[in-house]
Amino acid sequence: MRISTLFYTIRQGFRNLFRNKSFTLASIATISSCLFLFGLFYAVITNFQHIVRNAEQVLGVSVFFDEGLEDSRIEEIGQLIAKRPEVASIHFVSADEAWESFKTDYLREYADGFTENPIPQSANYQINLNDVSMQSALVTYLKSISGVREVNYSEIAATTLTGINALIAYVSIGIIAILLAVSIFLISNTVTIGISVRKEEINIMKYIGATDFFVRSPFVIEGMIIGLIGAGIPLGIIYFLYNTVMDYIVERFPALINFLSFLTVQEVFNVLTPVSLGIGVGIGFLGSIVTVRKHLRV
Amino acid sequence: MDVSANRRTKRTASDNKEIISLNNVSKAYSTGAPALKDVDLHINRGEFVFIVGDSGSGKSTLIKLLLRELTITSGDINVMGYDLARIKHRKIPKFRRNIGIVFQDFRLLKDRNVYENVAFAQRIVQKSNKEIRKNVPSILAIVGLAGKYKARPRQLSGGEQQRVALARALVNNPTILLADEPTGNLDPKNSWEIMKLLEQINENGTTVLVVTHNREIVNAMQKRVVTLKKGVIVSDEEKGGYIDED
Numbered sequence: 001m002r003i004s005t006l007f008y009t010i011r012q013g014f015r016n017l018f019r020n021k022s023f024t025l026a027s028i029a030t031i032s033s034c035l036f037l038f039g040l041f042y043a044v045i046t047n048f049q050h051i052v053r054n055a056e057q058v059l060g061v062s063v064f065f066d067e068g069l070e071d072s073r074i075e076e077i078g079q080l081i082a083k084r085p086e087v088a089s090i091h092f093v094s095a096d097e098a099w100e101s102f103k104t105d106y107l108r109e110y111a112d113g114f115t116e117n118p119i120p121q122s123a124n125y126q127i128n129l130n131d132v133s134m135q136s137a138l139v140t141y142l143k144s145i146s147g148v149r150e151v152n153y154s155e156i157a158a159t160t161l162t163g164i165n166a167l168i169a170y171v172s173i174g175i176i177a178i179l180l181a182v183s184i185f186l187i188s189n190t191v192t193i194g195i196s197v198r199k200e201e202i203n204i205m206k207y208i209g210a211t212d213f214f215v216r217s218p219f220v221i222e223g224m225i226i227g228l229i230g231a232g233i234p235l236g237i238i239y240f241l242y243n244t245v246m247d248y249i250v251e252r253f254p255a256l257i258n259f260l261s262f263l264t265v266q267e268v269f270n271v272l273t274p275v276s277l278g279i280g281v282g283i284g285f286l287g288s289i290v291t292v293r294k295h296l297r298v
Numbered sequence: 299m300d301v302s303a304n305r306r307t308k309r310t311a312s313d314n315k316e317i318i319s320l321n322n323v324s325k326a327y328s329t330g331a332p333a334l335k336d337v338d339l340h341i342n343r344g345e346f347v348f349i350v351g352d353s354g355s356g357k358s359t360l361i362k363l364l365l366r367e368l369t370i371t372s373g374d375i376n377v378m379g380y381d382l383a384r385i386k387h388r389k390i391p392k393f394r395r396n397i398g399i400v401f402q403d404f405r406l407l408k409d410r411n412v413y414e415n416v417a418f419a420q421r422i423v424q425k426s427n428k429e430i431r432k433n434v435p436s437i438l439a440i441v442g443l444a445g446k447y448k449a450r451p452r453q454l455s456g457g458e459q460q461r462v463a464l465a466r467a468l469v470n471n472p473t474i475l476l477a478d479e480p481t482g483n484l485d486p487k488n489s490w491e492i493m494k495l496l497e498q499i500n501e502n503g504t505t506v507l508v509v510t511h512n513r514e515i516v517n518a519m520q521k522r523v524v525t526l527k528k529g530v531i532v533s534d535e536e537k538g539g540y541i542d543e544d
Contacts, residue, residue, distance in 0.1 A: 002424050019409045143413035204405050207365065208466070210422045211388075297387075 011213070013221025023193060024226060030190045031230025031283055034183040035276050037239040041175050042275075043268050045168060050263050052164050056132045057088075059161065061139060062152040063125040069147050077145055084141065086134035091126045098122040101189055121149075135163040187287055202295040212296050219288040227284025231276045238272070239265060317474065317505050318364065319342045323373035325529075333359040334531045337373070341507070343473075346500040347517050348507045351526035352391075352542055357509045360526070361478050364507070365397065366390050378473055395423050398467030398504075400426060402479035404459040406451040406466075412438065415417055415446040416465045423470050433469055440464045441495060457488030464495060474501060477508045481515065513540040 006083050017024045059120055063081070065074055074092075082090050093101075099117045135158040140152045198219070205215045249256060318341040334356045335342055341347055351357050362368040363375060366382045375382045380393045392460040406415050406544060413434055420430045437443050441461040451459055460480060467475055477496060481489035493508075493515055500506040516523060516539060522539030524531060 002426065005421065006423050043319055196435050198403065201407060204407060205418075205422070206391075207367075207394065207399050207405075208419050208422050209391045209393075209397075209470075214391075214422060272439045 005214075009217040010221055013225065016218055016222040017144045017225060019268035023190075024163070024222075027190050027223075027284075028230045028233070030183075030186045031227055032282055033184065033234045034179065034283075035280060036234035036237060037179055037182075038279070039234050039272055039276055040200070040241075043238060043242055045172055045175075046268060047262050048164075048168055051167045051260055052161060052168070055157075056161055059129070059132060059135075059154065059157050061127040061142070063127065063142055063148055064121065064150040064152070065123060066147050066149045067121055073147050074123070074166070077147055080145060081125060081142070082125060084138060086138050088128050088130045091127075092127055092246065093122075094125050095120050095123040098124065102162065113263055118278075121277065122243060132158050133165070143241050146283065168248075175277050183283075187283060190287075198291065199295055201279055201293060205295065214294060216289065217293045219292045220285060223284035223288025223291075224281050227280035227282065227287075229280075231280025235269070235273060239269065242268060315342045316340055316533055317378055318507075319376040320363075321374040321388045323363070323375055324371050325356075325363060325368065326371045332529050333489065334363070334526075337529075339524065339531065339534075341505065342404075343505055344500070344503055345457040346497065346506045346519075346521045347508070348519075348523045348538075349457065349507060349526065350511070350522055350523060352517055354528070355526040357526055358449075358478065359529075360516040361476055361507075361509055363476075364476060366393060391422075395470055396473045397433070398464075398470070398472035398475040400460065400467050400475070400477040402482035404451070404463045404483075406459060406462055411448050411450050412443060412454070412459050412462050412465075415451070415462055416469050419466045419469050426433045437465045437469045440468070455488070456483050457485070457491060460484060460488070460492055462497070464492070464499075468499060472504060474505045474507065477506065477510075479509055479511065481512050484515075493519065 063077070067075070074140055078090060080093060081087060097124065099119055100118070102122075127138070129138065135153060136155070139151050139153055142148055202215055246265070247263060249262070309422055314353050316320060319338040319340065323334060323337045323339075324332060326332045337356075337360070339360075348454075349357050349360060349473075359368065363370055363382070364377055366377075366385060370383055373383075378396055380389075380395070383394075385393060407418065410418065416434045416437060417430050419439045420433060425433070435444065435447065441464050443458060443465065446454065446458065449458075451462065454462065464480075475496070480492055480496070484492060496506050496508060497519070517538050522536050523533070523540070525533040525538075525541045
C-alpha cells in the first residue's frame with residue numbers, strides 16, 4: 001500500500017465520524033451506556049470483594065495444645081499446618097504473649113493483681129486462610145492431629161462469608177450476562193442503522209474496483225475511534241462519581257471507614273481503564289467489520 | 299498456489315479483438331425463473347453496442363454478469379480475458395478497474411464534492427497525489443465540469459451529476475464502459491449531450507455498452523443494437539434500430 005493511500009485511509013476514517021454525525025453520536029451513546037453500566041458494576045463489585053477479603057483475613061483459626069506438650073512436637077504441628085494449601089499464614093503465640101494480649105484487650109488495670117500467668121496453657125497457633133470456604137476441612141484435619149487439645153473457630157462467620165462470596169459470584173455472572181445481552185441488542189440495532197447509511201457507499205466503492213481491504217479500512221478506523229470515545233466518556237464519569245461518593249462517605253459516615261475498607265480510585269481504574277478501552281475498541285472494531293462485511297460480496 | 303486456476307482465469311491472448319464473449323449463458327435466480335437463457339453475445343474491442351429491451355427482458359442481469367456482481371448459472375462468460383465463472387473473489391477488484399460503470403441514478407458519494415468523487419476512483423487504483431491532481435481536472439474538463447469541481451452532487455443538475463459519474467468512470471482509462479440507462483433520469487437535451495460524450499469516448503478506443511430504453515437515441519445513432527426479450531436475444535443488428543414489442 002502506498003503511504004499516501006495509507007494516510008488517505010486514516011483521514012477518511014476520521015472524516016467518516018463527521019460525515020455521519022447522527023450515526024457517530026448514536027454509536028458513541030450506545031457504547032458509552034453499556035460501558036458506563038459495566039464500569040459502575042465493576043466498581044461496586046470489586047469493592048464488595050475487597051471488603052469480604054479483608055473480613056476473611058481477620059477471621060482466623062486458633063489451635064491449642066495438650067498440657068505439657070513438648071516444644072519439638074509443637075514445632076512439628078506448626079510445620080504440618082503450614083504445609084496445608086488452604087493456609088495463608090501461621091503465627092505462634094506463646095502463653096505469655098497470649099496473657100499480655102488478654103490483659104491489654106480486656107483486663108487493663110484489673111490485671112495488676114496477677115503475679116503469674118493464670119493461663120499457662122494458652123500457647124497457640126493463629127492461622128489465616130486463603131479461602132474461608134475451606135475452614136471446615138482444615139478444622140477437621142487440625143482436630144485429628146495428636147497433641148492438639150482444642151481448635152477455636154467461628155463457623156457462622158465462615159459460612160456467612162462463603163455465602164457472600166458465592167452471592168457476589170452469582171450476581172456478577174447474572175449482571176454481566178444481562179449487560180452483555182443489552183449491549184449486543186443495542187449495538188446490533190446501531191449497526192443495522194449504520195448499514196442502511198453505508199450500503200450505497202460500499203456498493204459504489206466495490207463497483208469501481210476497490211479491494212475489500214480498501215473499503216473496510218476507513219470503517220474499521222472509524223469504528224475503533226468511536227469505541228475509544230465511547231469507552232473514554234463513561235470512564236471519566238465513573239472517575240468523577242467514584243471520587244464524589246468516596247468523599248461523601250468519608251465526610252458523612254466516618255465510622256463506616258473504621259470497619260469497611262474501600263478501594264482507592266487508582267486501584268479500581270488500574271483494571272477498569274484497560275478493560276473498558278479494550279472492550280470499546282473491540283466493539284468498534286468488530287461492529288465495523290460485521291457492518292461492512294455484509295456488503296462486500298458485491 | 300493453484301496455478302491451473304490462474305490459467306483458467308486469464309485467457310492466453312487478452313488483447314484479442316473479441317473483448318466480451320458469452321457462450322450459451324443462462325442465469326436463473328433462486329426463484330427458478332430464468333433471467334437469461336442460452337445467450338450468445340460477442341463484442342469486439344472498440345465497438346459501441348446498445349442493449350435494448352423491455353423491463354424484465356434481462357438487460358440489468360446482463361450488466362450485472364459483465365461486472366461479475368452475479369455469477370452465471372451455466373455457459374461461459376469471458377470479459378477482457380477473465381473467465382468470470384471461475385474468477386477468484388480477490389481478483390474481482392482488479393478486473394473491475396478496467397471497467398467504467400455509469401448508472402441511471404448516478405450513484406455519486408453525496409457527502410463528497412465533484413473533485414473528491416472523481417479522485418476517489420483514482421485512490422482505489424492507488425494513484426499518487428500528484429497524478430490525481432493532474433488527471434482529475436483534465437477529465438473534468440473533458441466532461442465540461444471544470445468550473446464545478448467544488449460542488450456537491452445535490453448542487454448539480456441531473457445532467458451534471460451524470461457527467462461526474464462519467465468522469466469517475468473514465469478517469470482510470472477503462473477498456474470497457476458500461477452505461478446502465480445513462481439517460482433514464484435526464485431531459486432530451488442532456489440525454490443527447492451524454493450520448494455525444496459516450497460516442498467521443500468510443501472514438502478514442504473504449505468499448506462502450508449502453509443499456510437503454512431511449513428509442514429516439516437508439517434509432518438516431520445507428521450503432522449495433524442487441525435486443526433482449528424475456529432473457530433471450532431476439533435480434534442483433536449492425537446499425538440497427540429499436541425493435542418494438544409485439
